[in-house]
Structure formats: structure tokens, C-alpha cells
Amino acid sequence: MPHAWKERFLHLVFPLICAQCRLDLPFPLSGPLCGRCLARLRPLEEPQCRRCGVPLERAPNHARDCPEPHRFLDCIRAAFAYSAPLPSLIHTFKYQNRRAVGRVLGGWMAGTYGRIPEIRGMDAVVPVPLHPRRLRQRGFNQAEILAHRVCECAGIPLENALERVRHTQPQWRLSRGKRSNNLARAIRASPGVSLRGKNCLLIDDICTTGRTLEECARALKSAGAARVCAYVLARD
Numbered sequence: 001m002p003h004a005w006k007e008r009f010l011h012l013v014f015p016l017i018c019a020q021c022r023l024d025l026p027f028p029l030s031g032p033l034c035g036r037c038l039a040r041l042r043p044l045e046e047p048q049c050r051r052c053g054v055p056l057e058r059a060p061n062h063a064r065d066c067p068e069p070h071r072f073l074d075c076i077r078a079a080f081a082y083s084a085p086l087p088s089l090i091h092t093f094k095y096q097n098r099r100a101v102g103r104v105l106g107g108w109m110a111g112t113y114g115r116i117p118e119i120r121g122m123d124a125v126v127p128v129p130l131h132p133r134r135l136r137q138r139g140f141n142q143a144e145i146l147a148h149r150v151c152e153c154a155g156i157p158l159e160n161a162l163e164r165v166r167h168t169q170p171q172w173r174l175s176r177g178k179r180s181n182n183l184a185r186a187i188r189a190s191p192g193v194s195l196r197g198k199n200c201l202l203i204d205d206i207c208t209t210g211r212t213l214e215e216c217a218r219a220l221k222s223a224g225a226a227r228v229c230a231y232v233l234a235r236d
């Protein structure tokens with residue numbers, strides 16, 4: 001069977017569905033979205049806080065507006081807002097073990113990277129680490145899959161410079177008051193890693209309060225990093 005026919009046949013037998021609206025994708029679309037859902041994807045627009053990247057109603061004034069001032073993070077930027085179709089895509093990627101979806105998402109992040117001047121000029125790309133126990137459950141670190149695509153596009157080396165030394169509850173499961181204690185000393189620079197004078201770009205899938213990123217930035221700066229910016233797929 002010629003290659004194109006084989007693809008068409010497989011598509012018929014195993015139809016692919018859109019991760020957002022669940023409709024069958026017409027050949028040759030291979031997803032993760034149908035054309036209509038793809039058109040809903042919007043880059044995160046201005047105005048946003050110059051430091052933490054949170055979308056704002058009006059022009060930024062950091063001192064007045066920043067709801068989550070960070071000590072160690074120099075800035076947070078996101079490729080997209082955390083609105084449809086991003087939540088379904090991220091869910092498909094992380095919980096249905098669809099690495100191919102992750103590579104598409106990473107490609108989109110890489111495509112938007114060049115348009116954000118604040119996160120350029122970096123020396124290393126560092127994925128937010130997973131605890132080994134969660135890594136075994138999931139089989140992959142979602143941040144690392146995203147980070148690989150950003151590295152390829154930006155020509156910056158990937159450094160797995162961080163590790164989780166304590167298993168913690170996901171931040172979204174906890175009340176506001178418990179969140180900072182939950183993460184205290186849960187993340188550290190991997191032994192032997194030196195980041196002296198390097199500018200590091202932290203990568204993760206979602207940023208809500210930025211506490212996990214801040215904890216990572218603290219660890220990176222304690223290992224000598226000069227500047228730490230975070231770049232996430234979606235900003236909640």
C-alpha cells in the first residue's frame with residue numbers, strides 16, 4: 001500500500017479526535033486540535049505585569065499591581081492565557097500520556113519565544129523538576145518535553161539543574177495559606193551543578209501563583225545563576 005493510502009486507512013480505522021471538542025478530525029489533520037478550536041488559541045496579550053506577567057486591566061505599574069512579588073525570579077512570561085483550548089490540551093498531554101501533544105505545545109512555545117524580548121539572552125534552559133515518584137507514575141516530565149522544543153528553536157542547551165527532594169501536594173490542591181509551607185526546601189540545585197553567572201530560563205506548563213517557579217529560582221540563584229526568568233506555556 002502506498003504511504004499516503006496507508007495513512008488514510010489508519011486514519012479511518014483509528015480516527016483521531018480534537019482534544020477540545022472531541023470531534024473526529026478529518027484526514028489529513030493529525031491534531032491535537034480541529035481547525036475551529038485551533039483558531040481560538042490566543043497569545044497572551046498586553047497589558048501584563050512587567051515582572052510576573054499576569055494579565056492586567058490597564059497599563060502596568062509594578063509597585064501597585066503586582067499581586068505576587070517575587071524575590072528570586074526576575075520575570076515570568078507565558079505563551080498563552082490559560083483558557084480554552086489550553087486546559088484540555090494540557091490535560092490530554094499530562095494525564096492521557098500523549099507526548100506527541102506535548103511536542104506540539106512545546107513547538108508553539110518555541111514559536112512565540114522569539115517575540116518576547118525579556119526572556120532572550122539566556123545561557124541555559126532548565127525544566128521545573130518532578131519528584132521521582134511522580135516521574136515514575138507519569139513516565140515523563142512535561143516541563144522537559146516543552147523545554148526540549150524551546151532549546152531546539154533558541155539554540156540554548158538544556159540543563160536538568162534542579163531536583164525535587166521532597167514529595168509535595170500539587171499547589172492547586174492547597175489553601176492559599178498552606179502553599180508556601182508546602183514548597184519550602186522541596187526543590188534544590190542538583191549536586192555538582194554550577195550555574196555561576198549564567199542566565200537561566202525556567203520552563204513549566206502552567207503558572208498560577210508562581211510559587212513553584214520562585215522556589216526553583218531560589219535554588220538556581222543559590223547555585224550561582226545571575227538572572228532567572230520563567231517561560232510557561234499558559235498563565236492562569
Ligand SMILES: [Zn+2]
Pocket residue numbers: 018019020021022023033034035036037038
Ligand atoms: Zn475542535
Ligand SMILES: [Zn+2]
Pocket residue numbers: 049050051052053054065066067068069
Ligand atoms: Zn506582577
